[in-house]
Amino acid sequence: MSNRSDSSSTLSPNPSIARGIRPVGSLLVALFLQFAPLLRTIEPAMAGVLQPVFMLLRWAAAASAVAGGAHALSGATGLTTPNTVRATNGVATSYRAGITSDTHGAARSYSATALAPGLTVTSRTGGILSGTPTTTGSYSTRVTGWENNNATGNSFTVTVTFTVVDQAISITGQPQPATIDQGKPVTFSVNATGTTLSYRWLHNDLEIAGATNSTFSIASVKGTDAGNYQVRISNGTGSTLSTKALLTINVPAQPPTFTSISPSFSVHEGDNASISAVATATGAAPSLTWSFNGNPVVGVTGSPLALSRVSPAQGGTYRAIATANGLSTTSAPVVLTVLSPLQILTSSADDSRFALTVGTINGRRYFLETASDPTATSWLPVTSAVATGSTLELTDPDRAPVVKTYRVRAE
Numbered sequence: 088m089s090n091r092s093d094s095s096s097t098l099s100p101n102p103s104i105a106r107g108i109r110p111v112g113s114l115l116v117a118l119f120l121q122f123a124p125l126l127r128t129i130e131p132a133m134a135g136v137l138q139p140v141f142m143l144l145r146w147a148a149a150a151s152a153v154a155g156g157a158h159a160l161s162g163a164t165g166l167t168t169p170n171t172v173r174a175t176n177g178v179a180t181s182y183r184a185g186i187t188s189d190t191h192g193a194a195r196s197y198s199a200t201a202l203a204p205g206l207t208v209t210s211r212t213g214g215i216l217s218g219t220p221t222t223t224g225s226y227s228t229r230v231t232g233w234e235n236n237n238a239t240g241n242s243f244t245v246t247v248t249f250t251v252v253d254q255a256i257s258i259t260g261q262p263q264p265a266t267i268d269q270g271k272p273v274t275f276s277v278n279a280t281g282t283t284l285s286y287r288w289l290h291n292d293l294e295i296a297g298a299t300n301s302t303f304s305i306a307s308v309k310g311t312d313a314g315n316y317q318v319r320i321s322n323g324t325g326s327t328l329s330t331k332a333l334l335t336i337n338v339p340a341q342p343p344t345f346t347s348i349s350p351s352f353s354v355h356e357g358d359n360a361s362i363s364a365v366a367t368a369t370g371a372a373p374s375l376t377w378s379f380n381g382n383p384v385v386g387v388t389g390s391p392l393a394l395s396r397v398s399p400a401q402g403g404t405y406r407a408i409a410t411a412n413g414l415s416t417t418s419a420p421v422v423l424t425v426l427s428p429l430q431i432l433t434s435s436a437d438d439s440r441f442a443l444t445v446g447t448i449n450g451r452r453y454f455l456e457t458a459s460d461p462t463a464t465s466w467l468p469v470t471s472a473v474a475t476g477s478t479l480e481l482t483d484p485d486r487a488p489v490v491k492t493y494r495v496r497a498e
Contacts, residue, residue, distance in 0.1 A: 164188035166230075166245045174203070174220050174251050176282035181209075181217035186232025186243050194232025194243070201228050203249045212236055220251040223283050223323055253323040256281040262316060262332035267308050269338050276302040277318050277329050287319045308336050342416045343368040343409035351422035353448045354397050355429045355497060362421050363391035368411030376408045378417075399425045429497055432478060441483040445495050447474035454496045455481040461492050469493075 167185035174180040186194040197214040205221035206228075214232070226249045234240025260278030267273045275288070279301070288298035291314040295303065305312055315331040347365045354360050366373045377384040377392050380403045384392065394401055402425035407418040426448055434443040447453060452473045456466040469483045481495065 164190075164243050166247070170245065170247050172247060172249045174249060175254055176220050176223045176251050177254050179217070179219045180206075181215060182247070182249075184214035184216065184230045184232070184245075184247065186214070186230070186245065188243070191234055191241065194234070195236045196233040196238045197230060198233070198238050199228055199230045201226060203228070203251050206249070211238065220249075223251050223253050225250050253283050254281045255324050256284065256320050256322060256327050258320065258327065258329055261330045262318065264333040264335070266335040266337065269309060269336050270307050272304065272306050273308055273312075273334060274302055274304040275316050275318075275332055275334075277320070279320050281320070281322055281324070283322045285321045287321075289317050289319065291315055308334070310336060310338060312336065338369075340412040340414055341369050342414035343373040343411045345407070345409060345416065345418045348407060348418045349391075349421050351420070351424070353424040353426055353451075355427065355448065356399055356425050357396050357428050358497065360394040360397050360401075360423060361391045362394075362405050362407075362423070364407035364409075364418055365390065366407070366409035366411075366416065366418075368409070371411045373409040373411035373416075376410070378406045378408060380404055394423075397423070397425050401425060429495060431495060439484075441491070441493070442480055443482075443493065443495070444478055444480045447477060447479045448497070449474055449476060452498050453479055453481065454498070455483065455493060456496060457483065457491050457493050459490075459492065461494075463492070466494065 165186070167187055168183060172180075172182050184197055184199075186197070194214070196211050197208065198211070199208050199216055202208075202216065203220050203222065203224070203226040206216055206218040209215050209217045214230070216228070216230070228247045228249055229244055230247050231238075231242050231244040233242050257280045258277060259280060260276070262275045262277050265273050265275070277286070284301075286299050286301055288295045288303040290312075301318075303316065303318070313334055313336045315333055317329045317331045319326055319328050343366045345364060345366045347363070349362045349364070352360075362377075364375060366375065375388060375390050377387050379401075384405075390407065392405065392407075402423055405421045405423060409416050409418070427446065430446050432444045432446055434441075436442070443455075445453060450473065452471055454471040455469040457469050458466045470481055472479055472481065483491075483493070
C-alpha cells in the first residue's frame with residue numbers, strides 16, 4: 088500500500104525515500120498494466136532518467152485519486168469482487184468485499200457507508216456486508232478498504248451498487264366464498280407473501296373504490312352486494328389475481344303485497360255484489376282467502392268474492408288475506424252497505440212523456456228500460472243517469488199511444 092507522502096516532496100537521495108522507490112523497470116511494468124489506456128500521455132515524459140521516474144510516480148498518485156481512493160493504496164489497486172449486488176427485500180443476503188493492491192496486498196479492514204436499510208458491516212476484517220434488506224430500491228454503497236486492521240493507514244474507496252428487488256408475489260390464502268343473511272356484515276381477506284404489496288379489490292370484475300387493503304368488509308350486506316369478489320395484488324415484480332369468492336345473500340322471506348282492493352261501496356238489498364283483490368309475492372303467487380266481520384268466509388278462495396242477491400245481513404266489513412312463503416298479509420277493509428231494495432217511489436204519464444222516481448244510492452248509475460210485456464227476455468234502453476242523491480227521476484220522452492212495460496236497473 089502507498090505511503091502517505093507529502094505531495095510536495097522531491098526525489099532526494101534520502102535513503103528512506105530511496106528504499107520506497109521500486110526499480111524503474113518493474114515500476115514501468117506495473118504502471119503499464121494499470122494505466123495502459125493512458126500510455127500516450129506518459130510517453131513524452133520518458134526523455135530522461137530521473138525526471139521520468141518522478142513524473143510517473145506523481146501521475147500514478149493522481150490516477151489513484153481519480154479512481155476514488157483518499158490516501159489510496161498504491162500499485163494495481165481496486166475491487167476484486169463484483170461491484171453490483173442484487174438482493175431481495177425481506178430475504179437475508181451477504182456480500183464479501185475485496186480490495187487489494189500490489190504494494191500492500193489485500194485490505195486488512197473495511198468500512199462502508201450508504202448501506203441499503205437492513206444491511207450492516209458484520210465482519211470488519213473480512214469485508215462482509217450482510218443482513219436482511221427492508222426497503223426496495225437501488226443503493227450506491229461506498230466500501231473502503233484499509234491498510235491496517237483497525238481501519239487506519241492507507242485506504243481505497245469503491246462504489247458497490249446494491250439493487251434490492253421485491254419478493255415475488257405468492258398467494259398463500261385465497262378469499263373464501265360466503266353466504267350471509269341480508270343486513271349482516273361480511274369480510275373477505277387474502278394472505279400473500281412478497282414485499283411492498285398493494286391491493287385492489289374487485290366486485291364482479293369492477294374495482295371497488297377505496298378497497299386497497301388485504302381485507303375488504305361490508306358492514307351490512309344488501310341484495311346488490313351479491314356476486315364475485317377477488318383481489319389484485321401488485322408490487323415491483325408484477326401483479327396477480329386471487330381466485331373469485333362468491334357472496335350469496337339470504338334475503339328474508341317477504342309477506343305478500345296487495346296491489347289493488349275494491350273500495351267500500353253500497354248496494355240495494357237483492358243486488359249482486361263483487362269484491363276483488365290482487366296481491367303479489369316474491370317467488371310464488373299468493374293464495375287468497377276472505378273474512379267477514381273478522382270471521383273466515385268458509386269455502387271461498389281467490390278473487391273476486393261474489394255475493395248474490397245480497398241481504399241486509401251481508402252488510403259489513405270484508406277483508407282479503409294473501410298468503411305466500413309462509414307469511415300472510417291482510418288487505419284494507421272493504422265495507423259493504425246494504426240499503427233498501429230498489430223501489431219506484433212515484434210515476435206519472437201523459438200523452439207526451441212518461442216519468443218515474445226511484446230511491447237511489449249516490450254515485451250509482453240507473454237505467455230505464457222498456458219491453459212489450461214483463462216476461463220479455465230482451466229489454467230496450469230508454470235512458471240512464473247517475474244518482475247525485477237519494478232519489479232520481481227517469482223519463483221516457485217518446486210516449487206513443489201504446490202499452491209499454493218499464494223497469495229500472497242499477498249498476
